[in-house]
Amino acid sequence: MGGLWRPGWRRVALCGWRWRPLGRPTCVAERVERWLKPERSGTGGAGTPGPRLIGTWRRSSLARDLAVAARRPKSTNPQARAQEEEWRRRNKTVLTYMAAAAVGMLGASYAAVPLYRLYCQTTGLGGSVAAGHSTDQIENMVPVKDRIIKVTFNADVHASLQWNFRPQQTEIYVVPGETALAFYKAKNPTDKPIIGISTYNVVPFEAGQYFNKIQCFCFEEQRLNPQEEVDMPVFFYIDPEFAEDPRMVNVDLITLSYTFFEAKEGHQLPIPGYN
Amino acid sequence: MSTAMNFGSKSFQPRPPDKGSFPLDHFGECKRFQEKFMKCLRDNQFENALCRHESKDYLECRMQRQLMAQEPLEKLGFGDLVDGKAGKH
Secondary structure (H helix, E strand, O other), rough: OOOOOOOOHHHHHOOOOOOOOOOOOOOOOHHHHHHHOOOOOOOOOOOHHHHHHHHHHHHOOOHHHHHHHHOOOOOOOOHHHHHHHHHHHHHHHHHHHHHHHEEEEEEHHHHHHHHHHHHHHHHEEEEEOOOOOOHHHHHHHHOOOOOOEEEHHHEEEEEOOOOOEEEEEEEEEOOOOOEEEEEEEOOOOOOOOOOEEEEEEEEEHHHOOOOOEEOOOOOEEEEEEEOEEEEEEEEEOOOHHHHHHHHHHHOOOEEEEEEEEEOOOOOOOOOOOOO | OOOOOOOOOOOOOOOOOOOOOOOOOOOOOOOHHHHHHHHHHHOOOOOOHHHHHHHHHHHHHHOOOOOOOOOOOOHHHHHHHOOOOOOOO
């Protein structure tokens, strides 16, 4: 190629019109062409000087050449090539393991819901129901006389409910294993009947599982006629096992809190429980 | 029902009462017994153990007037009072 064209035209042919008549090669094509020249003694072109000596210039697609050069192993050394193959194989293995781990994690996150439920039921954490308390237990339970617990009462109403709702005693002293009665009072000062429904809360939460209500006024609709005032009793006891729980050693105060909400007609409140 | 949204901490699980809900005493039929009970509590510094007779009387009143399901008193924890023994301490 070198001798057939005038130097200036060669540059134009390789680089297009953007060329400089003097100076170093300015474009990729020219640089590659210099590299392909037989006189260059570099790493490439080892062993086949023949075709180039003839002088034909194969302007194969340079892009294809460069791409092939990138994918080709960096070295033609057989040992290095084997090592590269080994690395590629190990990379594939690692990728497979990681994909399997990702799928496993996804499956575990779906399985976690029933598994956690099972765990909570067996270990009793999360305030789930303690060992069953039946009516027979009430009959046979023995009060633990030396453990006096103060139970305070709290009453709340939802903002939209216009009842006057308050406890009739601020506190009561009970012992575990003894049934106790407490009263709340509710008054409907408006001129139309209002239906309320209540729920309760016991703090501290851990003591809540020992707080058993035999009968109360919660979770069912209670209707108050206009200007009516009623007494609402709560009949409860604290499980005698409360005295044997090491976590309850420092618990001397339990607060029972009731909150009343307005019940809409035909609205069904789900009974609390897991299912 | 706790409104805490942190899943790690314990939360409170409300449970329905064992024997359901008391019907409301709209006509105040047992109000006298209730007032006696409250007076007893106030006189005894709100100690429940000293007022168990009054609470038993109140519940008996409710049972007689169909405001509460009939139950033997032993099942309500008043077994010691049924025998006519003096009030427990």
